[in-house]
Amino acid sequence: MSDDDPPVAFDGGRPRTRKRILYQLNDRLGHEPGVEYTRFDPGRTAPTGLVASIDSGRLLGVEYPAPAATLEVRWSPRSGWKDRFAIQWYERADTASDTAVDGRDRTLPEGYTLSCGWHQDDHLNDLGPAHFQEEYPDGSVERYGVSFGDVNPVWILSECLANLPNRLRTFRERLDE
Amino acid sequence: MxxxxxxxxxxxxxxxxxxxxxxxxxxxxxxxxxxxxxxxxxxxxxxxxxxxxxxxxxxxxxxxxxxxxxxxxNPRRQFFAELENLAATHTKAELTDELIAMSERIEAWQETYEVADAGELRTTLDESLSVEKRRERERVVDDWEYTERVRTLVRHAIRLYDDLERFAATNSPAAVGAGGDG
Known part of the structure; x- marks a missing residue:
């Protein structure tokens, strides 16, 4: 094998890079208060994503109407392009409470569980490559352009975790309207 | 924000x-x-x-x-590091199970999309599909190519186990005689 392979021939998104990213994201989640456990999806050998079980109050640092949630992370790195990823928050139906603990009386519609998250891919490019999306009870989706800058995957996940309390508060306010 | x-x-x-x-x-x-x-x-x-x-x-x-x-x-180092990691973190039986699971995943995609391989699925990505369907298929193309590459590495790792077993059997202290270095 020659020593002067052009840079484009390196891994750049192939198995080891994708797997290493997910393992790093898994470690990052493991250091976040409120992440109860994580698992690789479909498994630790050829993972394409991560699923984290969340104690909402501990993660968000505030009392929160839905005490349990799931964070799903999917990451598909690409060489020379923006990585494709999704960091999605799903609240769990069986534990969602009807009344916010701050005394404000609110109910989420029957059968609806709150779902939102950050996505980056090649679509919806008017908003830019990345957006935050909110999924509403009527099936509609609102998307807001987001820019992460030239940073590594663990940085992106960390920014999202830092912004999650604000995003959820704003989304719930909109749901309330 | x-x-x-x-x-x-x-x-x-x-x-x-x-x-x-x-x-x-x-x-x-x-x-x-x-x-x-x-x-x-x-x-x-x-x-x-x-x-x-x-x-x-x-x-x-x-x-x-x-x-x-x-x-x-270094791509060569990445390849060998992943191979070594697979062998170090899995028993041979676990690797064999993973090989089967990955093959089943690939077969399921072949059936669902009625294509022979990821390349063929990629050719179906065009404007006739909704954004959601295109996004879903892109994900499958990514996952499929990735799963195939990991499967290749897993096969190599399984063969490594076989070779290591054979090597150990012929090079054990008992086989080599007195003073074998193990």
């Missing part, structure tokens, strides 16, 4: 070298020491020191442009 200060990224139990290593092992394009320093939250000199160390030990390679050195993972 992004926070003005950089978020907490690396855990306290990671030292500078580990952070620089972490930043470089997930690269998809060559990067310079300034970028690595910022990402690893170390100063430039520290980043350079570790980057050069990683070049010296074969972990990274370099490319020069406009008098800037940029670093990227």
């Amino acid at each position: 992004m926070t003005p200060d950089p978020p907490a990224v690396w855990s306290d139990d990671m030292d500078s070298e580990e952070r620089v290593r972490a930043v470089t092992e997930t690269l998809t394009e060559p990067r310079d020491a300034s970028w690595a320093a910022e990402q690893a939250k170390v100063d430039y000199k520290t980043a350079r020191k570790y980057l050069e160390k990683f070049v010296a030990d074969g972990r990274l390679r370099t490319v020069e442009n406009d008098r800037t050195t940029r670093y990227y993972p």
Whole structure:
């Protein structure tokens, strides 16, 4: 094998890079208060994503109407392009409470569980490559352009975790309207 | 809506070298020491020191442009490191189970999309599909290609086990005779 392979021939998104990213994201989640456990999806050998079980109050640092949630992370790195990823928050139906603990009386519609998250891919490019999306009870989706800058995957996940309390508060306010 | 200060990224139990290593092992394009320093939250000199160390030990390679050195993972090292990792973290039986599971995953995609391989599925990505359907198929194409590549590595790792067993059997102290070095 020659020593002067052009840079484009390196891994750049192939198995080891994708797997290493997910393992790093898994470690990052493991250091976040409120992440109860994580698992690789479909498994630790050829993972394409991560699923984290969340104690909402501990993660968000505030009392929160839905005490349990799931964070799903999917990451598909690409060489020379923006990585494709999704960091999605799903609240769990069986534990969602009807009344916010701050005394404000609110109910989420029957059968609806709150779902939102950050996505980056090649679509919806008017908003830019990345957006935050909110999924509403009527099936509609609102998307807001987001820019992460030239940073590594663990940085992106960390920014999202830092912004999650604000995003959820704003989304719930909109749901309330 | 992004926070003005950089978020907490690396855990306290990671030292500078580990952070620089972490930043470089997930690269998809060559990067310079300034970028690595910022990402690893170390100063430039520290980043350079570790980057050069990683070049010296074969972990990274370099490319020069406009008098800037940029670093990227050595693809051969990545290949062998992943092979070694698979063998170190799985028994042979576990690897065999994984091989079957991956093959089943691939067969399911073949059936669902009625295509022979990921390349064929990629050709179906066009404007006739909704954004959602295109996104879903793109994900499957990514996952399929990735799963096939991991499967190749798993096959290699299984063969490694066989070879290591054979090697150990013919090179054990008992086989070699007195004073075998094991």
